[in-house]
């Protein structure tokens with residue numbers, strides 16, 4: 001039986017999943033809690049449609065928010081045998097906007113000069129923004145909030161009336177900033193999204209060509225789409241004169257990207273539009289029942305969710321000596337679990353990168369191998385591919401879980417026309433090289449020299465260029481891991497406890513989870529003041545809690561310490577009371 005048939009058969013066992021899988025509506029929205037099989041359903045539905053209902057040259061676009069989530073979706077679809085090719089797009093919304101909307105249509109619609117779109121690097125954006133602020137504000141004024149305010153308004157595609165609310169000086173800086181980018185033939189992601197929305201909303205030929213090519217659109221994590229991206233989906237999938245179907249999945253209780261302008265209500269708005277078939281899933285297949293029961297206490301509305309696996313352990317432990325003490329509790333927990341659970345199936349989550357690296361130092365000092373996600377360099381398509389190539393080269397197909405054909409397809413997708421046949425042959429030769437002296441850094445250099453660097457810098461991908469440089473630096477510093485196997489293990493995380501922020505754990509699952517630092521001021525963050533910000537902190541914690549399949553430990557001290565050593569005795573996180581893990585405080 002094929003992997004796709006097997007996956008479809010498991011969906012058959014759940015009446016609601018099956019209803020969504022077989023929905024014949026042109027627009028289907030699946031609202032579902034963590035672990036209820038949203039991504040599984042979306043991958044199976046897309047793979048099945050590609051095999052049975054979509055005939056080339058028509059294709060499909062499968063869109064999600066972040067690079068790791070896109071990588072996971074691509075992996076799941078490939079495992080189901082979904083065909084890959086020029087008419088199937090699987091990637092992030094920003095990659096869709098750049099490669100499928102702006103690059104092919106902006107010049108034809110008269111909205112660009114026809115030059116290649118170059119995305120400004122973080123450094124370029126920062127420097128231009130500083131210049132523009134200096135041109136509008138006097139030196140004496142506190143301008144720290146200006147860039148984030150402008151970013152928020154640009155992400156929400158603010159109307160004239162909304163810009164007026166922001167004030168004339170903010171608007172002037174925003175206009176100057178966009179003008180400077182244009183003069184230097186640069187753009188940024190917010191500019192790209194705004195341009196794509198204009199192209200799709202104002203030009204019928206763009207809508208028609210796009211929907212002829214991508215006759216089905218699949219969106220994972222819909223609740224996290226920023227408003228501009230929601231407008232793109234509306235323009236393509238809610239125009240009855242076009243033949244474009246939508247299959248969207250999401251969970252408003254997992255909306256954690258408020259700073260991008262996304263709102264949890266977007267998914268509710270989608271489901272209340274006419275002609276949308278709404279399916280609500282209620283079984284959490286991931287977490288054992290005790291974890292489901294405790295996690296649901298964090299929500300304001302009872303969703304009547306059930307777990308599908310009995311048992312489970314949820315504990316909160318007081319570490320009275322402070323954060324270092326919490327790390328000791330974590331070490332004890334990892335040691336307790338280690339005989340039964342592979343280390344890579346254990347996650348340690350902290351609210352900030354700083355807490356995560358402190359935890360990694362503590363675990364490593366105790367002799368426990370640990371990997372901090374995104375600590376040294378960003379997970380971009382280029383760095384993730386280099387890690388996967390190293391895994392295949394060192395561990396082989398069986399142990400690495402990587403297939404050469406898929407790696408080459410990913411290589412071609414990344415390099416475009418630069419990945420000609422001789423280039424691919426050189427890559428395979430590099431992967432087959434058995435030189436025992438090869439280090440991680442020499443492998444990285446070899447792969448980058450195979451036109452990877454050139455493709456990234458000429459292809460307008462400054463994030464990948466910066467991330468590749470940081471990847472090299474990670475393996476070339478004086479105390480850096482030098483072995484190629486260290487790089488190879490990075491993609492699977494094999495043999496290492498996985499440490500990451502509560503934001504970065506989204507979409508992942510582990511047998512056991514430890515959440516560190518559940519103290520007021522950290523969870524929720526002291527920076528969250530408004531009710532909207534506090535609600536997002538609660539959702540972030542809910543996402544973290546629901547990553548655990550079997551056991552969950554949450555540590556707290558009842559106080560936090562700021563960088564100057566001052567203690568704040570604000571008590572444990574209120575979420576621990578909410579989950580009924582510690583008694584309610586006296587009011």
Ligand SMILES: Nc1ncnc2c1ncn2[C@@H]1O[C@H](COP(=O)(O)OP(=O)(O)OP(=O)(O)O)[C@@H](O)[C@H]1O
Pocket residue numbers: 010011013014017032033034035036037038039040041251254285286506507508546
């Ligand atoms: N019908 C089913 N039978 C058995 N297992 C299932 C079923 N549906 C989903 N699962 C399993 O449940 C787990 C969670 O699935 P998946 O990652 O797709 O959930 P999700 O809803 O996308 O989660 P999240 O929103 O938390 O990221 C996976 O291990 C998946 O294989």
